[in-house]
Amino acid sequence: xxxxxxxxxxxxxxxxxxxxxxxxxxxxxxxxxxxxxxxxxxxxxxxxxxxxxxxxxxxxxxxxxxxxxxxxxxxxxxxxxxxxxxxxxxxxxxxxxxxxxxxxxxxxxxxxxxxxxxxxxxxxxxxxxxxxxxxxxxxxxxxxxxxxxxxxxxxxxxxxxxxxxxxxxxxxxxxxxxxxxxxxxxxxxxxxxxxxxxxxxxxxxxxxxxxxxxxxxxxxxxxxxxxxxxxxxxxxxxxxxxxxxxxxxxxxxxxxxxxxxxxxxxxxxxxxxxxxxxxxxxxxxxxxxxxxxxxxxx
Amino acid sequence: xxxxxxxxxxxxxxxxxxxxxxxxxxxxxxxxxxxxxxxxxxxxxxxxxxxxxxxxxxxxxxxxxxxxxxxxxxxxxxxxxxxxxxxxxxxxxxxxxxxxxxxxxxxxxxxxxxxxxxxxxxxxxxxxxxxxxxxxxxxxxxxxxxxxxxxxxxxxxxxxxxxxxxxxxxxxxxxxxxxxxxxxxxxxxxxxxxxxxxxxxxxxxxxxxxxxxxxxxxxxxxxxxxxxxxxxxxxxxxxxxxxxxxxxxxxxxxxxxxxxxxxxxx
Numbered sequence: 069x070x071x072x073x074x075x076x077x078x079x080x081x082x083x084x085x086x087x088x089x090x091x092x093x094x095x096x097x098x099x100x101x102x103x104x105x106x107x108x109x110x111x112x113x114x115x116x117x118x119x120x121x122x123x124x125x126x127x128x129x130x131x132x133x134x135x136x137x138x139x140x141x142x143x144x145x146x147x148x149x150x151x152x153x154x155x156x157x158x159x160x161x162x163x164x165x166x167x168x169x170x171x172x173x174x175x176x177x178x179x180x181x182x183x184x185x186x187x188x189x190x191x192x193x194x195x196x197x198x199x200x201x202x203x204x205x206x207x208x209x210x211x212x213x214x215x216x217x218x219x220x221x222x223x224x225x226x227x228x229x230x231x232x233x234x235x236x237x238x239x240x241x242x243x244x245x246x247x248x249x250x251x252x253x254x255x256x257x258x259x260x261x262x263x264x265x266x267x268x269x270x271x272x273x274x275x276x277x278x279x280x281x282x283x284x285x286x287x288x289x290x291x292x293x294x295x296x297x298x299x300x301x302x303x304x305x306x307x308x309x310x311x312x313x314x315x316x317x318x319x320x321x322x323x324x325x326x327x328x329x330x331x332x333x334x335x336x337x338x339x340x341x342x343x344x345x346x347x348x349x350x351x352x353x354x355x356x357x358x359x360x361x362x363x364x365x366x
Numbered sequence: 367x368x369x370x371x372x373x374x375x376x377x378x379x380x381x382x383x384x385x386x387x388x389x390x391x392x393x394x395x396x397x398x399x400x401x402x403x404x405x406x407x408x409x410x411x412x413x414x415x416x417x418x419x420x421x422x423x424x425x426x427x428x429x430x431x432x433x434x435x436x437x438x439x440x441x442x443x444x445x446x447x448x449x450x451x452x453x454x455x456x457x458x459x460x461x462x463x464x465x466x467x468x469x470x471x472x473x474x475x476x477x478x479x480x481x482x483x484x485x486x487x488x489x490x491x492x493x494x495x496x497x498x499x500x501x502x503x504x505x506x507x508x509x510x511x512x513x514x515x516x517x518x519x520x521x522x523x524x525x526x527x528x529x530x531x532x533x534x535x536x537x538x539x540x541x542x543x544x545x546x547x548x549x550x551x552x553x554x555x556x557x558x559x560x561x562x563x564x565x566x567x568x569x570x571x572x573x574x575x576x577x578x579x580x581x582x583x584x585x586x587x588x589x590x591x592x593x594x595x596x597x598x599x600x601x602x603x604x605x606x607x608x609x610x611x612x613x614x615x616x617x618x619x620x621x622x623x624x625x626x627x628x629x630x631x632x
Binding site for chain 2: 256259261266274275278
């Protein structure tokens, strides 16, 4: 409705907007949201904003402390590592590996998992059960362990890690989407739409799906934090992204032997990882709290 | 002349499953037959759990009968063909809030039926939705509202709008007036009576209230434990009830009133 009225008009927000208002009312959630948004922007812009390439070595500036240290230089804001590479550039470039790839794996898992889950939720009986429990075997093994098994077979490489993590995340999506669909499917408004003569596809995408978006958003945030931690852990163990690449977990592992000599080489990538995962978790948690709040109020 | 609606021995059984074993069969509705003429109003009364709502759902197509057939204008209705059915039979649900999709605006929900059952373009659909909204006493502004912004009475009106938007021949209402307070209930019943006069709709409704039934219904069907125990014109059932239960259901209001009267006097 174009807001042409010049008089005061009380307008109640739409359900999704209500959810957003709940989240914005929570200061922690907003801080987490801005941190996460900032990290995302830096990730996208990392080739432009990072001062050097991630592999440029400055042989006369090996183990330079960060700029705020007495011996630091403003040229290397976060200092340099034992090979003289600029740490700021490496952390920025690393965000592509440590946030971009998990994001890709999560989205892939979400697309596959939601389609199977929705299919299972719309069908009945044995078909529904089969689809729902299709990948349950994967749930019995912890994600990291399963990734290790897959890497043991296929060899340590980034794409193998991606395959492993995507596979592990899919069953969680299937379960949550299937359950949400199952709950909504027999509600009266769905029956009413069915009696309107809607096609199954319309019922699935327009009637039921908008009512479970909050569940999907929540599941995506949790899956994302799992994916980030798993890729970093595999990198740390030397099984994921291989050494010259500036992945945060790999950087942590490399700097482990010099932690007393140059603590910043360890603290800074660790801090980046910590902030990313924390902001995603807080965001996911507040989305869940907002959903519960809305359910309680309605 | 063929009747508008003929119901032939429809029944409904539920299977109560316990694990893998085939479970007990629970009978919600025993085979029942009746018929309805054009423009008539049928009231279904009975105790809780007597199968009233089951009949309503079966006729509207929200549920599939275990056996039996429903004929409309001498044509058999396929229980799975919603599109065939929704042009002629529409349902008003008991809980108006829950029967509206919380994520869609009223206008979108109303045009949903038009989208799938007419080949009108968007402008025609919108036009018709606005007309229907004004018919049930809502404003064009309500087109853009979400269900939670409306009061219960307004939601009920939206549900009625959804029922009449395809200009059906039969409307089935499953205790649609229970949640409303008396003044709004009266308004909505008058609204339905007006619509019935204008559009010649037959109306089947499930109700507890003998007052409304007496006021509105042409025929009454009394249910008890899944069985039809009496079916006849309102006149006949009020003056000459054959069963004790019929008398109790139809006269409970009188008893209540008498009781209230005595207590207020004391």
